[in-house]
Amino acid sequence: MMAAQMNGGAARMHDDDSDDEGLATTLVEAMQEDDGDYDDVADGTGVQVTGDDLQARLAAAATPLDFAAGLPARFTSYDNYCSLFHFILNSDGPVDLELPTVYWAWDVIDEFIYQFNSFCTYRQKAARTGENPEEIQVLRENPQAWGCYSVLNVLYSLIQRSQMNEQLAAIKANKDPNTVAGEYGQRPLYRMLGYFSIIGLLRVHCLLGDFTLALKTLDDIELNKKAVFAKVMAAHFTTYYYVGFSYMMLRRYADAIRTFSHILVYVSRTKGFQKNSQFDSITKENDRMYALIAICVALCPVRLDDTIHTTLREKYGEEFALMQRGGPEALPVFEKLFLQACPKFISPNPPDFENPENNVDPSEHHLKVFMQDVKNTISAPILKSYLKLYTTMDLNKLAKFVETDPEALRKQLIVYKQKNRQLRWTEGSLLDGEMTHTSDLDFALQDDIVHVSEAKVGRRLVDWYLRNLQRAY
Amino acid sequence: MTTQPIPAGSRPEHIDAYLSGLDRYNPETVSTFQDYVQLQCENQTYDAMSNLALLKLYQFNPHLTRDETITNILVKALLVFPSPDFSLCLHLLPPNVLDANTATDDLSAAVRKLCVLNELIESASYREFWTAYESDDLYADLVADCAGFEETMRDAIALQISMIAREVKKDFVQGSLNVNDDNLTPLLQRYGWTVEGDMIKIPINKENEAKTMVFRESVAFNQFQGVVRRGFEQAA
Numbered sequence: 001m002m003a004a005q006m007n008g009g010a011a012r013m014h015d016d017d018s019d020d021e022g023l024a025t026t027l028v029e030a031m032q033e034d035d036g037d038y039d040d041v042a043d044g045t046g047v048q049v050t051g052d053d054l055q056a057r058l059a060a061a062a063t064p065l066d067f068a069a070g071l072p073a074r075f076t077s078y079d080n081y082c083s084l085f086h087f088i089l090n091s092d093g094p095v096d097l098e099l100p101t102v103y104w105a106w107d108v109i110d111e112f113i114y115q116f117n118s119f120c121t122y123r124q125k126a127a128r129t130g131e132n133p134e135e136i137q138v139l140r141e142n143p144q145a146w147g148c149y150s151v152l153n154v155l156y157s158l159i160q161r162s163q164m165n166e167q168l169a170a171i172k173a174n175k176d177p178n179t180v181a182g183e184y185g186q187r188p189l190y191r192m193l194g195y196f197s198i199i200g201l202l203r204v205h206c207l208l209g210d211f212t213l214a215l216k217t218l219d220d221i222e223l224n225k226k227a228v229f230a231k232v233m234a235a236h237f238t239t240y241y242y243v244g245f246s247y248m249m250l251r252r253y254a255d256a257i258r259t260f261s262h263i264l265v266y267v268s269r270t271k272g273f274q275k276n277s278q279f280d281s282i283t284k285e286n287d288r289m290y291a292l293i294a295i296c297v298a299l300c301p302v303r304l305d306d307t308i309h310t311t312l313r314e315k316y317g318e319e320f321a322l323m324q325r326g327g328p329e330a331l332p333v334f335e336k337l338f339l340q341a342c343p344k345f346i347s348p349n350p351p352d353f354e355n356p357e358n359n360v361d362p363s364e365h366h367l368k369v370f371m372q373d374v375k376n377t378i379s380a381p382i383l384k385s386y387l388k389l390y391t392t393m394d395l396n397k398l399a400k401f402v403e404t405d406p407e408a409l410r411k412q413l414i415v416y417k418q419k420n421r422q423l424r425w426t427e428g429s430l431l432d433g434e435m436t437h438t439s440d441l442d443f444a445l446q447d448d449i450v451h452v453s454e455a456k457v458g459r460r461l462v463d464w465y466l467r468n469l470q471r472a473y
Numbered sequence: 474m475t476t477q478p479i480p481a482g483s484r485p486e487h488i489d490a491y492l493s494g495l496d497r498y499n500p501e502t503v504s505t506f507q508d509y510v511q512l513q514c515e516n517q518t519y520d521a522m523s524n525l526a527l528l529k530l531y532q533f534n535p536h537l538t539r540d541e542t543i544t545n546i547l548v549k550a551l552l553v554f555p556s557p558d559f560s561l562c563l564h565l566l567p568p569n570v571l572d573a574n575t576a577t578d579d580l581s582a583a584v585r586k587l588c589v590l591n592e593l594i595e596s597a598s599y600r601e602f603w604t605a606y607e608s609d610d611l612y613a614d615l616v617a618d619c620a621g622f623e624e625t626m627r628d629a630i631a632l633q634i635s636m637i638a639r640e641v642k643k644d645f646v647q648g649s650l651n652v653n654d655d656n657l658t659p660l661l662q663r664y665g666w667t668v669e670g671d672m673i674k675i676p677i678n679k680e681n682e683a684k685t686m687v688f689r690e691s692v693a694f695n696q697f698q699g700v701v702r703r704g705f706e707q708a709a
Contacts, residue, residue, distance in 0.1 A: 148533060149498070149533065152498065156495060208529075208532065208565075209532075209564035209565055210525065210529055210564070210565060211561065211564065212521075212522070212525055212561060213525070213526075213529070249557075249560075249561075249564070250557055250561070251557045251560075347567070347568055348532055348533055349532075349533070349535060355575070357574075357575050358569050358575050358576070359568075359569070360568040360569040360572055360575070361568065362568040364568070365564075365568035365569070365570070365571060366564055368571050369560050369563045369564055369571075370560075372560065372588075372591075372592060372595070373557070373560065373595075375596075376595055376596050410597075410645075411596060411597040411598055412597075413637065414597035414633060414634075414637050415595070415596060415597050417636060417637050417680075418555040418597075418633065419555075442683045443637075443683050444637060444638065444639055444680075444681040444682065444683035445637055445638040445639065445640070445641065445681075446638070446639045446640045447638075447640045447641060447642060447672060451683050452683070453683040453684055453685040453686075454685055455685070455686045455687075455688060456685070456686070456687045456688070457687075457688045459690070460690045461690060462690060462692050462696055466696065466697070466699075466700065469700055470699075
């Protein structure tokens with residue numbers, strides 16, 4: 001049974017692969033030809049800085065800012081990005097640049113957003129604690145630094161310059177993207193920056209709490225292993241994290257689980273071959289994704305891939321069991337895992353320096369809203385465990401079992417039924433989906449009688465047949 | 474995003490143009506989006522994407538915020554429960570809006586008031602929803618702009634009941650829909666529900682049927698690709 005499912009999955013992934021052949025050959029050629037390693041940049045040995053100031057600036061743009069960097073360093077870094085992007089976007093015609101490394105385009109977008117994110121968090125914290133009046137004064141005087149409008153502007157401009165959405169649409173329609181790429185979009189520099197800016201937008205929208213728009217941003221990108229972002233492990237990983245998270249916030253838990261599972265299985269299978277530093281950086285993120293998948297599965301029990309299930313039990317066994325059991329004791333566990341695994345949410349505007357206490361951490365806000373749904377959903381596992389045992393049952397009897405009164409139980413049943421129906425992606429853009437039942441258990445009320453029904457999966461014979469057929473040769 | 478996508482062609486063209494381009498970030502479009510919210514309130518339509526775009530504009534430009542538009546958007550979102558729309562709107566509001574200790578302005582108070590209704594409706598506490606709704610005059614003010622709020626809410630609740638029950642006590646329906654005997658009859662007629670004694674019968678639909686199903690395996694031809702190919706290879 002399990003084998004059959006996994007086989008089916010493999011067959012589907014295979015389909016996906018063939019769809020995207022065009023994308024892989026056209027967009028990533030540049031990356032595949034040059035197989036340099038980004039590790040070298042950090043050492044400063046692998047890049048040819050031929051006295052060219054520009055190359056140095058390009059490398060700098062992709063280099064992580066020191067974690068403890070103070071305000072001046074952050075402002076300088078912002079100015080550097082501004083002038084670099086201005087140069088790339090607004091020079092007379094396309095800039096003729098050789099990319100310092102294969103991963104440069106991803107690293108630069110990644111670092112740009114990371115610094116924006118970290119600046120907003122820093123400013124928020126400064127305003128909240130109010131400890132350092134001089135710093136607050138500087139922050140007040142520079143409200144435009146790392147503004148969300150300018151960050152979005154950079155990302156959108158890079159996408160437009162490279163005609164990236166048009167190119168992706170052309171590829172989807174099996175046409176040559178070069179016909180719509182324009183003089184900028186044909187060059188690897190613009191092409192890669194434009195492409196990764198779309199992933200960047202996904203991330204920024206998610207950080208700002210706009211989960212719908214986050215998913216909408218990826219309308220033109222098909223999520224599969226052959227997509228361009230999959231060539232850069234960190235990009236691959238980031239994309240799935242934010243897509244999965246957005247699905248979770250849209251309460252599409254089944255889709256979130258599918259998204260997280262996909263990347264976690266991929267990581268666990270390729271662990272052996274990934275040796276560059278990119279991989280190290282994502283192991284921490286890996287744990288966060290396991291925490292998120294634990295939350296989703298607790299809210300919407302589905303069968304997980306075996307390897308994921310095992311790892312999940314290793315990493316979060318205790319928490320997972322508590323959440324699955326439901327009830328009020330589970331709530332703090334949900335909160336803890338959510339805060340541990342959520343993106344570092346930001347508020348787009350300068351904080352209220354006058355009233356430090358007004359600057360609530362955005363993560364707290366999103367948590368509060370999310371927990372509302374959790375509170376409604378956590379009675380489901382208990383109900384399910386009882387309903388599974390019966391085909392008909394009296395509501396009053398069930399109420400005694402779960403130690404609640406019949407009217408409260410009726411509400412819980414209505415909610416259970418609602419949660420059981422979820423929009424689930426089948427094809428098209430990420431926001432599309434069909435209404436499906438997530439659980440195999442269904443029921444209806446006839447006054448106080450609960451009629452329970454189950455959707456059973458018939459025997460799967462094809463894989464068995466194919467395997468044995470092969471043996472017959 | 475929601476379970477109720479807007480019918481094709483019902484979104485005005487200029488709004489559609491804003492939403493698909495960068496004008497969705499342009500503060501100058503705020504008043505157009507606001508008018509559109511007003512229009513949705515008047516003619517009982519709902520466009521989640523457009524409303525979220527307006528909330529995002531407010532998020533970026535707090536000085537443009539108009540309290541009654543925000544509460545109107547939230548009220549509209551209440552009506553499409555159990556879709557997550559209400560939550561999605563909350564995510565775009567200022568982070569301290571739910572914090573009763575610090576956010577003491579009128580808007581935050583109103584948002585928290587609406588959250589109470591949302592919690593009740595999402596936990597299927599329909600009777601309590603109506604009690605809370607009638608307990609405070611502020612609610613009447615908040616939904617005043619939104620034409621047909623109570624009727625739409627009743628229909629939405631009735632839909633949820635019809636999805637779970639085939640037979641249900643009349644008391645429960647009356648409480649859930651907050652109607653008296655006289656007003657119940659026309660509603661039941663419209664829904665096609667029938668009264669038998671103190672019970673109400675709801676016609677069977679896909680959801681309240683709860684039929685045991687067996688999923689058969691679906692077989693695609695390309696699963697046999699290998700077998701077929703091998704057949705040719707061997708022949709050659």
